[in-house]
Amino acid sequence: MAESGVTVHVSENPALAAAERLVRLAGESGSFSVAVSGGSTPRALFTLLAGEFRSRMPWSRVAVFQVDERCVPPDNPLSNWKMLQETLLDIVPEIRAYRMEAERGVRGAEDYARVLREHIGGGNAIPVFDVVLLGMGADGHTASLFPGADALHEQAKAVVYTEPPNITPDRVTLTFPVINAAKHKWFLATGSDKAPAFQRAQRGEVPAGLVTGAEWFVDSAVVASK
Ligand code: 6PG
Numbered sequence: 001m002a003e004s005g006v007t008v009h010v011s012e013n014p015a016l017a018a019a020e021r022l023v024r025l026a027g028e029s030g031s032f033s034v035a036v037s038g039g040s041t042p043r044a045l046f047t048l049l050a051g052e053f054r055s056r057m058p059w060s061r062v063a064v065f066q067v068d069e070r071c072v073p074p075d076n077p078l079s080n081w082k083m084l085q086e087t088l089l090d091i092v093p094e095i096r097a098y099r100m101e102a103e104r105g106v107r108g109a110e111d112y113a114r115v116l117r118e119h120i121g122g123g124n125a126i127p128v129f130d131v132v133l134l135g136m137g138a139d140g141h142t143a144s145l146f147p148g149a150d151a152l153h154e155q156a157k158a159v160v161y162t163e164p165p166n167i168t169p170d171r172v173t174l175t176f177p178v179i180n181a182a183k184h185k186w187f188l189a190t191g192s193d194k195a196p197a198f199q200r201a202q203r204g205e206v207p208a209g210l211v212t213g214a215e216w217f218v219d220s221a222v223v224a225s226k
Contacts, residue, residue: 005212005213005214006202006213006214006215006216007214007215007216008215008216008218008223009215009216009217009218010218010219010220010222010223011217011218011219012219012220013219014041014188014189014190014217014218014219015041015042015044015045015048015188015217016048017217018045018133018186018188018217019045019048019049019053021186022034022045022049022057022131023053023056023057025130025131025184026057026058026061026062026130027056027058029061029130030061031061031062031063032058032061032062032063032130032131033062033063033065033119033120033127033129033130033131034062034063034064034065034129034130034131034132034133035064035065035066035067035129035131035132035133035174035182036064036065036066036067036084036133037067037068037080037133037134037135037142037143038067038068038069038070038080038083038084038135039080039135040135040190041135041188041189041190042083042084042133042135042188043083043087045133045188046083046084046087046088047087047088049088049092050087050088050091050092054091054092059092059094059095060094062095062096063096063097063098063119063120064084064088064089064095064096064097064098065097065098065100065115065116065119065120065129066080066081066084066098066099066100066112067132067133067134067143067173067174067179068080068100068143068144068171068172068173068174069081069099069100069102069144069171069172069173070102070144070169070170070171071102071103071105071108071161071169071170071171071172072102072103072169073103074099074103078169081099081100084097098112098115098119100112100159100172102161102171102172105161105170105172106161108161108172109157109159109160109161109172110159112159112172113125113157113158113159116158116159116178117158121158125156125157125158126158126177126178126181127158127178127181128181128182128183129178129181129182129183130182130183130184131182131183131184131185131186132174132179132182132184132185132186133186133188134179134185134186134187134188134208134211134214135187135188135189136187136189136194136197136198136201136208137197138193138194138196138197139197139206140197140200140201140205140206140207140208140209141164141206141207141208142179142187142207142208142211143173143174143179144162144164144171144172144173145162145173145175145176145207145210146162146164146165146167146207147165147206147207148164148165149162149163149164149165150162151164151173151175152176152207152210154175154176154177155177156177157175157177158174158175158177158178159172159173159174159175159178160172160173160175176210176211179211180211180212180213184215185211185212185213185214185215186214186215186216186217187208187211187214187215187216187217187218188217188218189216189217189218189219189222190218190219190221190222191219191221191222192221192222192224194218194221194222195221195222195223195224195225198216198218198222198223199225
C-alpha cells in the first residue's frame with residue numbers, strides 16, 4: 001500500500017515554504033481552488049497569507065473550500081471554519097470561501113458535494129482542486145479520515161459524513177477519491193509527535209499514506225527516525 005511519488009520538503013518553517021509555493025502557483029493559474037484543513041500548522045499558514053503574503057495572492061481568482069469539519073456550529077471553538085475565519089477570512093474579506101455545514105450531518109455533506117460540483121467540478125462528481133492542504137494527526141489520520149473509519153473506503157462520493165471510532169465530535173470530510181484527484185496534495189506537519197506517523201505513512205500503514213503523489217512540508221523533527 002505504500003505510495004510512490006512522494007516528495008518531502010524539510011525546512012525550519014514548513015508553513016512559510018508552503019505559503020511561498022501557494023502564492024507562486026496561484027499567480028501562474030487562472031482561477032485557483034484550494035481546500036484547507038483545520039489544525040495548528042494551517043493556522044500558521046493562514047496567518048502568513050493574511051499578513052506578509054496578502055498582497056502577493058491574487059485573491060479575486062482564488063476560491064477556498066474546506067477539507068473537513070467537525071459537526072458543530074461555526075461559532076463553536078472546535079470549528080475549523082471559525083479558525084479559518086479568525087485567521088484569514090475576517091482579515092481578507094474579499095476571499096471567496098465556501099463553508100462545510102457539518103452541523104447538518106449527512107445533509108451537510110450532500111450539500112457540500114453539490115457546492116463542489118457547481119464551483120469547481122464542471123458538473124463532475126469528483127472535482128479537481130488545484131491544491132488540497134492536509135495535516136496529519138499523531139494516529140496517522142488526515143482530513144477526517146481516521147484509522148478504522150468506514151469513510152476510508154468511500155469510492156464514489158466526494159464528501160461524506162463520518163463517525164470515526166472513539167472520536168468526537170463526528171465529522172464531514174472530503175474522501176480519498178477527491179483528495180487524490182487534486183493537482184497538488186500538500187501535507188503540513190511539524191513536531192516530533194508526528195514522526196512515528198510520518199514513517200508509517202511512508203509505508204502506507206495509516207490513512208495519510210493513502211494519498212497518492214503527495215508533497216510533505218515538514219520540519220526536521222517529523223523526518224527524524226529514532
Ligand atoms: C482537523 C483536521 C485534521 C488535522 C490533523 C493535524 O480538523 O482535525 O483537518 O486532519 O489536519 O489532525 O492537525 P494539527 O496540524 O493540529 O496537528
